[in-house]
Amino acid sequence: MSQDPTNNIKSFSILTLGCSKNVVDSEFLIARLKGNELNYVQDISEADALIINTCGFIKPAKEENIQLIQEASELRRRNKLKSLIVFGCLAERYAAQLRTQLPFVDHIFGLNSNDEILKALVQNPKLELLGERELLTPRHYAYLKIADGCNHTCSFCAIPLIKGSYISKPKEILVKEAESLVTKGVKEIVMIAQDTTYYGIDLTGERMLADLLSSLSDIKGLEWIRLMYAFPKGFPDDVLKVMAERDNICKYVDIPFQHVSTNILKSMKRETTRQQIESMLEKIRKAVPEVAIRSTFIVGYPGETENDFKELSNFIKDAQLDRVGVFTYSAEEGTPAFPLGDAIPEDVKEHRRNTLMELQQSISMKKNRNKIGTSLKVLIDEKVSLDMYIGRTQHDAPDIDNAVYVHSQNPIEPGTFVNVKIDKAEEYDLYGRVV
Template sequence: MKSSFPGIKTANIITLGCSKNLVDSEVMMRQLKAAGIETLHDSNSPADVVIINTCGFINDAKEESVDTILQWAGERKRDKIRKLYVMGCLSQRYKEDLVREMPEVDGFFGVNDLNAILSALNAPLRNELLDERVITTPAHYAYLKISEGCDRKCSFCAIPQIRGKNISKPVDQLVSEARFLAGSGVKELILIAQDLTYYGIDLNGKRQLAGLLEVLSGVDGIDWIRLHYAFPAGFPLRVLDIMRDNPKICRYLDIPLQHISNRILKSMKRGLDGQGTRNLIRTIRQRVPGIAIRSSFIVGYPGETNEEFNELKRFISENEFERLGVFTYSHEENTPAFRLKDDVRPAVKARRAEQIMLLQQDISAKRNAALIGNEIKVIVDRKENGYWSGRSEFDSPEVDNEVVIDDPDGKLYPGLIASVKITGADLYDLKAIAI
């Protein structure tokens, strides 16, 4: 099929930010492909149109998005590309400012403006293809976005004002997407949302994540299902039983806790105090033996004292999270926390973040050393320098540990779920030999 936009033959999609943005880009690429436009992703190759899918969540992400727009605006000004469009969170949040300051950009679009972007290219929206995507990840894993938006009121977060209220995708649509992905060679589904555990409340008033997992695990070809971004308050405990009993559900949970101080959690409007958080982590570990918990924390929240920070460090030391990330507090306009004084100095925020990661480094090294001599299952991702890199069920791509595998018999290939024996360990990654 020829492109319906005269002279436009190629489009380069630049994706910034989170995996939810990546899914949006992949859906758009499928639509453009159907319109006869060849699509590239994060490419430096020449293209007629560049579409930048931006992030506008915290300061660092906003700066990266602005820098990327300016880079491509220079290309547009020099007529190296014919059209430049900007979409996503930054564009949704700051459209008026961007239009005024970046006249080289041909159009700014929000997070839900797929039809408008396609219209700008004279490409019709094909509803029958909305369950299909151009997969930009390695072919054996893909993200499955089960809902859009968020109903939470966390004081530090701008996502609800950017993405709107929670809208859950119907189960049958998600099953259709999962079948398409499985038919494309995907073995591992990574479920994502602003809040996985809220899934279904807007559909029938009940949390439906557990039932969704049961249905998705019945899709032929899908071997692993991984859960990202579970909110702690109101966590549906039945999910834990399914994770324990269903071999397709990875014993892995990404559950951002953000802090442990009662005062800070209350100010953050997290809906769960410190003791409730401790109880939840204890329950998760009891009901799913051997689970890997990934969490993330914010340091430098307004008014965070040394005592509160030390309480957070003790909490992390006591619970020894398998995977952990830390963010320095970002003072975001139009959030409830913006009314507070951002009184923790940047240098103190950075120092506290470094202390948390040094603490986690020791925890990770100890846990890895304990695995030497064990046999585990890994999904094989890629080959580099003569060795394969893979991940256990306890590791998500891009953010978690890897297993570097020696394959003397040449049996491994991308997407294979294989048994390996751990032969060595460093701070974060493991070394293994294929069995």
């Protein structure tokens, strides 16, 4: 099907699937469509057009995406929608297959396709509307995507196939974007990219993340800056210096290690070793004593033996990381690891994942208990009952980390910072009252 943009489309809804980088892409698109006088509605039943921003990273995500697109296609088939548009990573990677399988999708676009989407929905669109965002997050925090693409060749990862080479966004544009977000009430900026620590190499030949952090830290009214998606190899030491010196840079870093077995790391093409990872942890903790370190790991990678897994388990025990996520391996066609097959049974993968998460749960419980009796600065995210709120400390990223349940007899607006005395701890949650 194809849609004539003159067909009286006045409203649209957007369904964003996948990672926080997709959230940012959708926010820019919403602002441009609204700038072309289309009405943005969250309820799909009220929309003339539905736009689905897809994820094509791993098999479970692709399956979920296809199911949701099929459900939307049924709405289009029954004329409950005037236009259905699919774009993003899945569409970039599998455009031909999607066109064959989904005849009731009007348009399938890949990445960086905002202009095409505008032309599909608006007659004579104003294409020059750039730089504005309509936040999909709560108004007090926002993601800042500092780059796109990736130059690493990790054997399990399809991102370079989908997004291409690393492209940094110029610092001047990022600073203006952050300043604009702060004027709209944003208190916390979460820096994201496929690899934030690679920032600037394509622009200047040198890593420029520390310089960018310093410039963002100078923005008046920006209270928290959080660093996500660092890469172990080449982690710039000057980032730690800036983090230690600047009060509004969260003492927090997310570094996906993925594994620690030398054999697995080599096959994964992670460009690092367990010894280097352990040295990095020591360096980070020495430079920023208050730091919380988050990491993710993959279990069930082809060739992962019981000894490899035991080594990873022992590392989790010894490293005492603050936040951990564990994923089971998904074989992705086109990646260097795909020819290795996927021989480890799913139940073994799940058992290994659960084992690591149980280990980390006990570590998290111990760390949280140590916070009982202390007072912490907490950013309130939402109100959950008459006198109960949910917030986060500087050591917790939105959606993926721990939460703090805050009791207060006085009303608190989301986006407010409060001091909370902790009086109870669970594995992943803290409880306290405003002091």
